Amino acid sequence: MRRYLRISAHPSPIYYLNKYIGVIVKNPIPSDYLPPLLPGERFFFGRVPHSIIKRVASLAGTSLATYLAIWDRTKLDGTGKPVTLPNAFALDPWGVNRHAKARALRSLEAVGLIHVQRSPGRAPRIMLLDPRVKGKAV
Secondary structure (H helix, E strand, O other): OOOOOOHHHOOOOOEEEEOOOEEEEOOOOOOOOOOOOOOOOOOOOOOOOHHHHHHHHOOOOOHHHHHHHHHHHHHHHOOOOOEEOOHHHHHOOOOOOHHHHHHHHHHHHHHOOEEEEOOOOOOOEEEEEEOOOOOEEO
């Protein structure tokens, strides 16, 4: 004799058959679903405008990864003040070493996406600029 689980124990199907329309595929993941974070796992603070990504993606080297690291650091800080980008923060999740970071900062500053305050013996302080509105901080 077979034992069946209750109907509520089974997940809902991904698709079902409608005899008038045919096969209808349902989206198994709701649009507002966020996968759970694992303990100690980092996450990216998103909502980067596509127009900015488009400008950064055309730059050479690790400019995109560096810009995303700066964006992440700025948005997580949340104060609107200039932030530093430590070499460990750029290298660990983003894979950008200190020399590539320096080249990327120069190219991002030349395009007008960031403003960098440099002082001898100190880490550069970086402020995000909104290229859509000339000179406005993000």
